[in-house]
Amino acid sequence: MVLLAPSILSADFSRLGEAVAYVEKAGAHWLHIDVMDGHFVPNITIGPGVVKALRPKSQLLFDVHLMVERPELYLRDFRAAGADLLTVHAEVCPHLHRVIQAIKETGAKAGVALNPHTPLDIIKYVLEDLDMVLLMSVNPGFGGQSFIPNVLPKISLLKEWAKERNPELYIQVDGGINKETAPLVVEAGANVLVAGSFVFNHPNPAQAVAQLMESAQT
Ligand SMILES: O=C(CO)[C@@H](O)[C@H](O)COP(=O)(O)O
Ligand SMILES: [Fe+2]
Numbered sequence: 728m729v730l731l732a733p734s735i736l737s738a739d740f741s742r743l744g745e746a747v748a749y750v751e752k753a754g755a756h757w758l759h760i761d762v763m764d765g766h767f768v769p770n771i772t773i774g775p776g777v778v779k780a781l782r783p784k785s786q787l788l789f790d791v792h793l794m795v796e797r798p799e800l801y802l803r804d805f806r807a808a809g810a811d812l813l814t815v816h817a818e819v820c821p822h823l824h825r826v827i828q829a830i831k832e833t834g835a836k837a838g839v840a841l842n843p844h845t846p847l848d849i850i851k852y853v854l855e856d857l858d859m860v861l862l863m864s865v866n867p868g869f870g871g872q873s874f875i876p877n878v879l880p881k882i883s884l885l886k887e888w889a890k891e892r893n894p895e896l897y898i899q900v901d902g903g904i905n906k907e908t909a910p911l912v913v914e915a916g917a918n919v920l921v922a923g924s925f926v927f928n929h930p931n932p933a934q935a936v937a938q939l940m941e942s943a944q945t
Contacts, residue, residue, distance in 0.1 A: 814838030865902030874903025886916025
């Protein structure tokens with residue numbers, strides 16, 4: 728089964744609570760929350776306070792994508808605010824194994840994200856420890872960018888590794904997902920799709936959720 732995680736980055740920030748309740752009702756599986764610090768990526772978004780405010784509005788799994796330097800400093804705060812899954816970028820974690828253990832100590836599921844150019848090898852020796860690998864299919868920092876097709880062979884390779892070593896692994900793809908690119912990433916092996924602008928910039932976001940789920944059933 729392929730899961731859909733709408734990213735609230737493209738929602739109306741003045742009405743986030745309504746946006747979250749809306750996508751839940753439309754049938755989304757998870758909620759993707761993009762946290763940016765203005766250092767690792769050239770944009771600043773939301774912190775634990777917003778996650779805490781949204782938590783009572785939804786039963787969805789809160790999938791928190793931390794695009795921040797020193798993510799280990801914020802794990803407990805995001806977990807306390809209501810995050811169910813915490814994803815850190817391998818590029819900012821020289822002690823990646825330690826950070827994964829720190830995520831698990833909070834009780835959250837553990838994910839590692841890789842930028843489009845970051846080789847898969849960086850997670851080779853921690854694969855069994857992970858609940859999810861997030862493969863970025865745009866350069867992180869902004870919604871509404873175009874899908875980078877070079878990520879497709881990377882998804883296939885990760886799927887191969889996961890089959891042998893971590894068959895329950897969530898393989899999430901984030902960036903430029905729409906009804907044309909969704910079937911391509913699913914075909915390659917993705918099982919969690921993040922979509923921001925395709926959902927929230929659509930004239931009928933519930934229809935966008937339905938279209939994505941349909942196109943993901945390749
Ligand atoms: O992490 C990010 C961007 O850095 C994403 O989660 C975006 O929010 C996805 O937006 P679209 O590419 O779907 O518009
Ligand atoms: Fe994201």
